[in-house]
Amino acid sequence: MITFQSIFAALGICLVLTGSMANAQKHPRELTQPTPLSFTPPKPVEFTLNNGIRVYFLEDRELPLVSISAILPGGSIYEKPANAGLASLTGSVMRTGGTQSISGDDLDRELEFLAATVEATMGEEYANVTASCLKKDFHRVVQLYADVIMHPAFPQAKIDQAKNQMKESIRRRWDQPAAAAGILFTEQELGGTPFGYRATAKTLKAITRDDLMAFHEAFFSPRRLSIGISGDLSREEASAALEKAFAGWKATEASLPQLPALQERSDGTIYYAYRDAPQASVVIGHLGIRRNNPDEDRLEVMNDIFGGRGFTARLMKEIRSNRGLTYGIYGGVFAGTDRGFFRIASQLKADRCVEALALVKQMIGDLQNTPVPEEELTVSKESLINGFVFQFESRERIPQMYIQNRLDGYPDDHFDTYISKIKNVTARDVQEVARKYMDTGKMIIVVVGDEKKFDKPLSSLGRVQAIDYKKIAESDKSED
Amino acid sequence: MKHSFAIFSWVAALLLVASVIATGQNLEEKVTVHTLKNGLTVIFVERHGVPTFSTIYGFKVGAVDEVPGITGVAHLFEHMAFKGTPKIGTSDFEKERPIMEQSNTVGKELSLELLKGDRADRAKITKNREDLARLDREQKAYVVKDEIDKIYSAAGGVGLNASTGSDMTQYYISLPSNRFELFCLVESERMKNAVLREFYTERSVVQEERKQTTEAVPSRMLGEAFLAAAFIAHPYNHPVVGWASDINSVTLEEAQAFKKKYYTPNNCVMTIVGDIFPASAIPLVEKYFGDYPAGSEPPVLRTVEPKQLGERRVRYEADAEPQLMIGFHKPTFPSRDDAIFTVISNILTSGRSSILYSDLVKEKQLVASVNASSSMPGSRFPNLFTLMASPRYPHTNEEVEQALLAHLEQLKTVPVSDSALQKVKNALEASEIRVMRSNMGLARTLTRYQLLYGDWKYYLKLKETVNGVTAQDIMTCAKQYFSPENRTTAYLVKKSK
Numbered sequence: 014m015i016t017f018q019s020i021f022a023a024l025g026i027c028l029v030l031t032g033s034m035a036n037a038q039k040h041p042r043e044l045t046q047p048t049p050l051s052f053t054p055p056k057p058v059e060f061t062l063n064n065g066i067r068v069y070f071l072e073d074r075e076l077p078l079v080s081i082s083a084i085l086p087g088g089s090i091y092e093k094p095a096n097a098g099l100a101s102l103t104g105s106v107m108r109t110g111g112t113q114s115i116s117g118d119d120l121d122r123e124l125e126f127l128a129a130t131v132e133a134t135m136g137e138e139y140a141n142v143t144a145s146c147l148k149k150d151f152h153r154v155v156q157l158y159a160d161v162i163m164h165p166a167f168p169q170a171k172i173d174q175a176k177n178q179m180k181e182s183i184r185r186r187w188d189q190p191a192a193a194a195g196i197l198f199t200e201q202e203l204g205g206t207p208f209g210y211r212a213t214a215k216t217l218k219a220i221t222r223d224d225l226m227a228f229h230e231a232f233f234s235p236r237r238l239s240i241g242i243s244g245d246l247s248r249e250e251a252s253a254a255l256e257k258a259f260a261g262w263k264a265t266e267a268s269l270p271q272l273p274a275l276q277e278r279s280d281g282t283i284y285y286a287y288r289d290a291p292q293a294s295v296v297i298g299h300l301g302i303r304r305n306n307p308d309e310d311r312l313e314v315m316n317d318i319f320g321g322r323g324f325t326a327r328l329m330k331e332i333r334s335n336r337g338l339t340y341g342i343y344g345g346v347f348a349g350t351d352r353g354f355f356r357i358a359s360q361l362k363a364d365r366c367v368e369a370l371a372l373v374k375q376m377i378g379d380l381q382n383t384p385v386p387e388e389e390l391t392v393s394k395e396s397l398i399n400g401f402v403f404q405f406e407s408r409e410r411i412p413q414m415y416i417q418n419r420l421d422g423y424p425d426d427h428f429d430t431y432i433s434k435i436k437n438v439t440a441r442d443v444q445e446v447a448r449k450y451m452d453t454g455k456m457i458i459v460v461v462g463d464e465k466k467f468d469k470p471l472s473s474l475g476r477v478q479a480i481d482y483k484k485i486a487e488s489d490k491s492e493d
Numbered sequence: 494m495k496h497s498f499a500i501f502s503w504v505a506a507l508l509l510v511a512s513v514i515a516t517g518q519n520l521e522e523k524v525t526v527h528t529l530k531n532g533l534t535v536i537f538v539e540r541h542g543v544p545t546f547s548t549i550y551g552f553k554v555g556a557v558d559e560v561p562g563i564t565g566v567a568h569l570f571e572h573m574a575f576k577g578t579p580k581i582g583t584s585d586f587e588k589e590r591p592i593m594e595q596s597n598t599v600g601k602e603l604s605l606e607l608l609k610g611d612r613a614d615r616a617k618i619t620k621n622r623e624d625l626a627r628l629d630r631e632q633k634a635y636v637v638k639d640e641i642d643k644i645y646s647a648a649g650g651v652g653l654n655a656s657t658g659s660d661m662t663q664y665y666i667s668l669p670s671n672r673f674e675l676f677c678l679v680e681s682e683r684m685k686n687a688v689l690r691e692f693y694t695e696r697s698v699v700q701e702e703r704k705q706t707t708e709a710v711p712s713r714m715l716g717e718a719f720l721a722a723a724f725i726a727h728p729y730n731h732p733v734v735g736w737a738s739d740i741n742s743v744t745l746e747e748a749q750a751f752k753k754k755y756y757t758p759n760n761c762v763m764t765i766v767g768d769i770f771p772a773s774a775i776p777l778v779e780k781y782f783g784d785y786p787a788g789s790e791p792p793v794l795r796t797v798e799p800k801q802l803g804e805r806r807v808r809y810e811a812d813a814e815p816q817l818m819i820g821f822h823k824p825t826f827p828s829r830d831d832a833i834f835t836v837i838s839n840i841l842t843s844g845r846s847s848i849l850y851s852d853l854v855k856e857k858q859l860v861a862s863v864n865a866s867s868s869m870p871g872s873r874f875p876n877l878f879t880l881m882a883s884p885r886y887p888h889t890n891e892e893v894e895q896a897l898l899a900h901l902e903q904l905k906t907v908p909v910s911d912s913a914l915q916k917v918k919n920a921l922e923a924s925e926i927r928v929m930r931s932n933m934g935l936a937r938t939l940t941r942y943q944l945l946y947g948d949w950k951y952y953l954k955l956k957e958t959v960n961g962v963t964a965q966d967i968m969t970c971a972k973q974y975f976s977p978e979n980r981t982t983a984y985l986v987k988k989s990k
Contacts (some may be wrong), residue, residue, distance in 0.1 A: 032978040038686060040580045041644050050544045075542065076926050109845070118855070121845040126916045128923030147923055174858060181773055181814075181861040181885045188813040190709050195820070230575050289812065291704035323646050323653070324639035334639055337697030340705045358703045362697070392647045399649020402669055407931065 025026040063236040069412035071243040077148040079244035080409040087140040087232030089474040098212030104135035110171035112160040148245040159258035187486045190290040194461040198296035213489040234265045241412025275352045283458045286482040293366035293462035300475040301353030310434040311442040316345030317393045338362045344451045363466040380447040384440040525771040530788040532759025538766040545669040546767030547932035551663040554755035556731040565735015568657040573689040578682040582640045589635035596628040600693040604742045659871035670768040681781035711813035717984035719818045722807045727798035738889045757788030762944040766932040807983040817890045818879040833959040838865035839917040849891035864871040910965035
């Protein structure tokens, strides 16, 4: 059981009768301490199908709906550079191309008539296939769902169509300055590694139907697949329907390709790309940490204090709220497959952007040199602890959370121990991880905008290297 | 229609009707509506699975209620509503107040001087800026930064936010269920006693917001140009974030006056969904919101968009790939035609089997994307049916425009298939179930219907109206509204350089 406590007070419901006093303005701290919540988050039931598929099931009878989500390793980090875009194409055509027993267009018509969805995507590291339907359609939809996973047809016409769509998004991916800054940052930080291959018209042209079939076969197998299922059905119903839908699917036992370890190459350079834009779009950072790093809880508190989503985070407080230099600025150190990333991103007022960038550097220094005040630490920890219950607000997400947790290699009691781990984080911890994982000397800064509008030359912050993004954009569009 | 799955329709339709009737009853059973004496309407929906609740409250005020010169003020005020009260956000309000007053006087002078452009007194501007910076520093000694956010964060709140649209302004927060009184205290204080501290700094944030979310986003700039051409008189032509000149010059007094007119309990609906029991929650709502004084009814918007008498065309040039928008004026709720347009927009672009997606994305591959909206930019007043599309290179805006218009022509003479109609109805019924999966989603829907149309139950009735729509209705509507003289077309054209 998890108990939620708090420094700020608000005793819900029992206090109503004492509230008849004049309701003069008061501060929330004058409210009485609330009764702690007690809540045991539901856990999915786990079982294994005959062919080895692992299932995470959670009953949810509130509405006549069923949700399914399968996750498995497989994504763009396993592409070859000459085939960049293969993962995305494979995921997309698995669904749009239909299966060996139903065409993609018929699948569209049938599912949409039932107000149901089946979708497949292959991201950077994981593939995900989801379905959602009304309870009454479950048996048909689960059959279509399994068919898409096991027997995609990959017809050439749908591959060509998906390639054409991707080529168009390659043309359009530079349309917004903030997106351009993101692409240029990835190129500098990870270009040429499996985490940084970028699909271009040329790499798409090189991809064949055989490539898609082989890529699908390399990852989609029962032993790799974990299915989360929740909704208006019993464990027995779920199990029987899944057994039937996936019957006869055989395991292929290819091992996952090994990835080369990433090397830090950030060296403090400022990369500037000219663009006639109203603001300066910036991305700052270097590599982060590998998943399952024992410092993750401490970093979670540090991130929340430094660059979290709320206005209480330091970056937002100083650069937006105190100075009015941006609409938003966020960042932190995050865990990933190999190294994860340390990253800060924002769109800054052009005529004060160098001031803001210098301030970001200074604020990282402050976090490294001065312990965070106790009140700031407490608010952040209370926020993470008291808000933890929202992780479990959507029952359909719970099986997926447990699957992802297992695939990412976290211990099974990860969610049970979260609150006590956050409670133990100290001001010293925050300072330590800030020193250990953020390096202002190494971090690179990508700026997209018009330097003529800036308050000072970027060179006042360090060594600047110009990038002609239009050249990159043009070469991305070329098939040769 | 050529599809081979019509057999599904009978069985599916029968089953759906059964399940949805059950859902409708469920929702009605779970809803409690309580109206305070001051006119504030509060809707509760009980969902006890997880000990949390989500709330949205909305005021019927948005960019459509603004007048030239202060466009964006509804949105700017929404930002200011996070700055606190005489108790929240300050260590000593009595000392802070005189500094704030001075700062507002200087801020106003500066705004007015800047408006003079080339004839402005540079020395005065410099002096004003220095004074503002000094007063800012003095005030900071008393400001407790973003304390509302801090209080809610520490209490475990998530999703503290607000949004402004053409029609309404809404405030959101989700909290653990033992914090209901905290919610009542903070929100009632904000409504009754908002202090608009740090106004001129926040105005600067909004200037950046406009640049980030509009000026740097080609589709938004296109939308702005499109609406400004489609409405020549009605304030639906206001961009919600405001014109840059107005954001730069709007004053604190104008924001306060705007608030006074529209932020009244009788112009507000609050929905609370989650692990809350109305019997114990209503007394708290009464205690905190009961003394929020009722205001006079907000002013009636008098301007009516005159009938369009000829096609309008706009070009917007940018360093971006082409896009286009085509819009037609149409009536809004409660006109039956409005519901017919909901069906039309679904039939045209909702899903991969929709008419336009099938033909233009899958078959001819003319476009990268195509979308329809049946209520642009809002639904309090007569609005637009709109198509938006991005051509796929080497296809052009012109080709795509021709293809879209050809489909609209076809709607006038060729009845849509029964299965296409039934698909839309099925989708609506399923979405009625799906919306109940999320506390916030449900709160958003009920607030919208209660606030804009006067009764949340219209949400349940939408299904009946849509179920009555026939293929003939669609042809009649298409003939009546899809005419060249009722049309506005906007192109985003890539700059030649």
